Amino acid sequence: MPVLVGGQRINILACHPTPPVFDGKEKRNLRRNADELRLLRDIVDGADYLSDDAGSNEPLEDAFIIIGDLNADNRYGDGDRDEIQKLLTHPRIHPSTSTGSLIPFSKHGSKMGKIVKGNRFATHESGLRLDYVLPSKELEPFASSVICTVDDLEHIKSCDSNMENMSCFGSDHRLVMVDVVLKSGDIR
Template structure:
């Protein structure tokens, strides 16, 4: 099997994903907070990114604006700004005109294609030090849920929930599904970037649980060639919002994907996750990427970077320092200065 090659031997490219809480309560507020420079959470997020210093960074909770002003302003707050960036209007906040949650009303956050209080709420952003081939980006965010191979839409008593009309119109992607080619020397990797809905906050119909699973099925269809020729060197990346061993949701989906033969799981680890392990969980706490220990589901692995099996890997990690590590100061005294999620990184190596 061919191996990924960079322009010069000895180089590495660090790829990272971070579900940092860079969404605000209304349009334009993220840009306001970035420009003011007084938001301690943004400062902590910037500190983590500066320390890990990824060459390619996927942010999965970043408010979208049509001009990319917030994305550019955020990049400029970093120690070394990124020369390339990509974003697109997410499904989050795009109203459907339908009653998606079956509460008898339309127009609220749960009635958008993806949960969102306003257009662009909680989108995604990609920052890169390597060229992004924007003209070759494929956006699958408009794919209808019912068109995903082997999709399972919510039903109640044998009837479509909340209605057949919703099943006919609803997109599977709650935020976005982007195939983003990035040039590295004379090679191209293709990010399969997305942020899935949380598999909770629904009822017995399991609307969000089923959707979370089928958002991942869309990428499986891409990798299997069901939607055309698959990319040569894909990197599945983002917030899958599912743990293969613990937490809610249909865990078998991500459990199957991390063991696919055409992908590899670098199993990024941290010392901090081990130190605050949940005693009732069965998964390896070193792999956890989020801390919801305060009244939530505990610590889970929800963010992933799964490169093609053709790519050589030289290292991987989760930025979650042990409490006695000086770098733990970047996460604040309580560990939540940059939010509940931890940045995940993988290094692609030249053989």
């Protein structure tokens, strides 16, 4: 989805790939999640099997931001860690928010882990980093965070193992924010 900011175009790639769990021995959900992560890279690169409404399969030339619950953590969990790592280290993705000093986190995030303990980059109650805001290199990130409050932690403790109390909370995911500035002259 193209968005104009100050007359400059930023493409928003918003998505929610299949969770790589709730699977049978054939691992269809795991494979589908990996394919959907690969699709994001292919959209950015202009893979020859893709085309837009005008018939073009050119790479994205404008700035972009990939946002969403990607259902994959490059260090933990059941997802294809190689595929999420390839996306996080894609040459067009700004490294500060994907693998560097501005990876979003919350001081309470490491306390969320129902599955993974101590992951300060957790965006999900399991303790996994599943939710992302990944700006392209044409944008300059300067701040980031995951919104996880003490109240969130108290709610997580009160939920049973089947998460049946989740409906009163809204989501098992936390909000991820990345503040960016436009680099002058680089965005069309």
